[in-house]
Amino acid sequence: MKIIRTWSKEILLLSMALVFLSPIYIIFVNSFKSRQELYENTLAFPREFSLQFYEAAMARMDFFNAFLNSMYVTVVSVVFIIILSSMMAWMLARSGNWISTVIFMTMIATMLIPFQTIMMPLMQLVTGITRETGIPMYNSLSGLIFMNIGFNAALSVFLYHGFVKSIPVSLEEAATIDGASKFGVFWRIIFPILTPITATVAILNVILIWNDFLLPSLTLIDKSLRTIPLSVFYFFGEFTIEWNMAMAGLTLTIIPVVIFYMIAQKYIIKGIGEGAVK
Known part of the structure; x- marks a missing residue:
């Protein structure tokens, strides 16, 4: 009976995993098909695995420029979020x-307020700041970074706050007695201890900022400033959708995040768990 229950759980978990992974399968498989082949059978394997649609998608997306823009916005935003939030x-x-x-x-x-409710006043504000003061808040990567820091700071502070409370105050008192300044106490004692939750904050913010479409679509106008999600969007036309090219672009979009997550995944549960339990 115990064996039956064990196998039932395994089969259930496997079935759920297949359901959750099915969109990834559909995206990957259809990225190798022509539009005709895609419409014939969405779930079937392609007749041949050719990279021609990936090459065409990269050319249409201006992939390397979009990749550098996304990388720059994500890395700078996450670094500032980690420093300021901690x-x-x-x-x-x-x-x-x-x-x-x-x-x-x-x-x-502020985490309870949907972004959609404030996006129009926000755009009026940033365009007004750019027009009246000349500070590049609108149609610039620096303005997008500034807004990313503001919108993602609350979650990061929340995660750090729970973890900091688990650190004994006696460590800080001992460092202060030894002559460390407040700045030195934080960077030499506290911040190294925050490594697990810092990895968690980094992973969550990388995923949020890298995949963000709405805020960049409102903020960035010039084609040279497009991030990867914006570049993929232009495969979805008003009257037609190039699904095979879009699937290739989406695959290229998720690969960097998957690689980053695989490298740092062991910290995410550890960080959240330690901050919550202690």
Whole structure:
């Protein structure tokens, strides 16, 4: 009976895994097909595995330029999010007064507000700043990075805050007695201990920022500034959709994130688990 229950669980888990992986299979398989072959049978293997549609998609997307834009926006945004969010979470966790509590709860409350409700006022604000002050907030990668930091800071502070509370205050007191400044206490004592949750914050923000379409579509106008999700979007025309090219572009989009996740995946559960349990 125990063997039957074990096998039943294994079969159930395998079935669920196949269901969740089926979109990846469909995207990958159809990226090698012509449009005619794709419409004949979406689930079948292609007659031949040729890279011609990948080459055509890369040329149409201006892939390397879009890849560099996405890489630049993602890396710079994530670095600033990690630095600023970790420092803020540490100060909020250690202050212990009602002002810190109000600030922290306000940041958590902002996570409940859908971006769609503020995107039009936001665009009016950034275009006004760019027009009146000359600060490149609109149609620039730096403006997009600035907004990415703001929109993703709340989740990062929330994750760091729970982890910081698990670190004994005695470590900081001992470092202070030894002559370390507040800045030195954070960077020499606290930040190295935050490595597991830092990896978690990095993974989550890389996935969010790399795959983000809505904010770049509102912010970036010039073709030379397009990120990868924006470049893939232009395979979806008003009257026709080049599904095979779009599938090839989507495959190229998810490969860097999958590689990054495979390298750092062991930290994500460890970081969230340690921050929650302690």
